[in-house]
Amino acid sequence: MDDGETAVTRPAGAERLLVVDDEATVRELLSATLRFAGFSVASASTGAEAIAAATREPPDLVLLDVMLPDVDGFEVVRQLRDRPGHPVPVLFLTARDRQADKVTGLSLGADDYVTKPFDLEELIARIRAILRRTYGVPAALLTVGDLELDVEGHQVTRAGRAVRLSATEFRLLHYLMQNAGHVVSKAQILDRVWAYDFGGDASIVDTYISYLRRKADTGEPKLIQTVHGIGYVMREPRR
Numbered sequence: 001m002d003d004g005e006t007a008v009t010r011p012a013g014a015e016r017l018l019v020v021d022d023e024a025t026v027r028e029l030l031s032a033t034l035r036f037a038g039f040s041v042a043s044a045s046t047g048a049e050a051i052a053a054a055t056r057e058p059p060d061l062v063l064l065d066v067m068l069p070d071v072d073g074f075e076v077v078r079q080l081r082d083r084p085g086h087p088v089p090v091l092f093l094t095a096r097d098r099q100a101d102k103v104t105g106l107s108l109g110a111d112d113y114v115t116k117p118f119d120l121e122e123l124i125a126r127i128r129a130i131l132r133r134t135y136g137v138p139a140a141l142l143t144v145g146d147l148e149l150d151v152e153g154h155q156v157t158r159a160g161r162a163v164r165l166s167a168t169e170f171r172l173l174h175y176l177m178q179n180a181g182h183v184v185s186k187a188q189i190l191d192r193v194w195a196y197d198f199g200g201d202a203s204i205v206d207t208y209i210s211y212l213r214r215k216a217d218t219g220e221p222k223l224i225q226t227v228h229g230i231g232y233v234m235r236e237p238r239r
Contacts, residue, residue, distance in 0.1 A: 015131055018059040019043045020050040020076070021093065022069050026116075030063065030093075035192060036167070037124050038151050038174055047071035051079055059088060061130060064110075066094035077110060089134045091126065093118070142177040145223055145236045147216060149177050156216060163216045168193065172208050173216060176224065176234040185231040205231075 017039045021027040024045070031041045042059065044050040047068045054062065062080070066073040073092060081087050091112045111130045114123060142149040146159040154170065156163040165173065171193045176184070186202040194204070209224060209232060217224045221237045 015061070016040045016042070016057065016059045017127070018050065018053055018062045020045075020047075020062060020068070020073070021065040022046065022067070023065075026065075033120050034124070034127075036171065038171075039127075040175075040178065040192065045069075047073070047076045050076050054080060054088065055083075060135070061089045061091065061111075061127060063091050063093055063127075066092055089130050091130060142174070142180075144177055144180045144234055145221065146219070147177075147223055149174060158216055159219055165212075165215060169208060169211055169215070173212055176212075176232065180234045183227045183230055183233040189231065 015038075017034055019027055019030045019034070019041060020043070021030070022045050027043050027045065031043050034041045042053055042057065044053050045068075047070045050062070050064070050068075053059075064073045064076060068076070073094070077090055080090070090110045091114060092110050093114050093116065095116045111134070112126050114126065142151065148157045149170075150156070151174065156165055156170070156173065172189065175189065175192050186205045189205050190202060193208075209226075213222075213224055223234050223236065225233050225235065225237075227233055
């Protein structure tokens with residue numbers, strides 16, 4: 001980092017990604033994969049939707065298709081770069097592999113350029129590399145009381161005791177801890193934890209909350225609290 005440059009910081013484990021692609025299949029696959037990898041994901045299918053979403057809740061990184069139905073991804077980047085504040089990192093995803101397109105994208109300030117088809121594991125590695133370059137190496141540990149979740153190590157401990165969770169239980173706990181202190185509805189949990197590949201029966205949320213309580217919330221104080229008629233919140237009880 002150059003002398004005098006202001007460091008950009010973000011909360012650990014709270015990486016918000018915006019996936020922009022007009023192909024529903026690609027968009028949904030990417031969103032589900034990235035959520036499984038521990039990211040919080042929003043999506044858009046057009047340039048206008050992308051700009052509105054980035055304005056409403058600025059993401060930590062945008063995965064942006066070049067070929068969109070209204071404006072191309074290059075124009076989206078131009079508009080995002082014209083906004084005040086630190087420029088959001090952009091990773092272009094596109095079937096256009098001409099050298100001239102890559103030069104255009106990178107000259108606009110894009111951080112990386114990946115052509116379709118791409119390997120999902122490589123894509124996730126590139127995303128993490130951009131986030132590290134942009135924000136520094138974050139502490140990959142979420143903590144609420146004596147409960148700790150190691151995001152990258154995929155490990156959970158409570159009062160120093162290892163807690164074994166299934167992949168879905170881990171994603172649910174990760175989402176609750178990302179939003180510690182904030183009430184999240186069952187609909188929000190379904191969207192972020194189960195994404196598009198689940199039918200939408202909200203009772204599955206109650207079932208998995210019960211699993212988490214039996215595995216990770218057996219001690220005192222109880223951290224997973226029910227907000228009747230709304231959903232759940234993870235926080236330490238007020239003394």
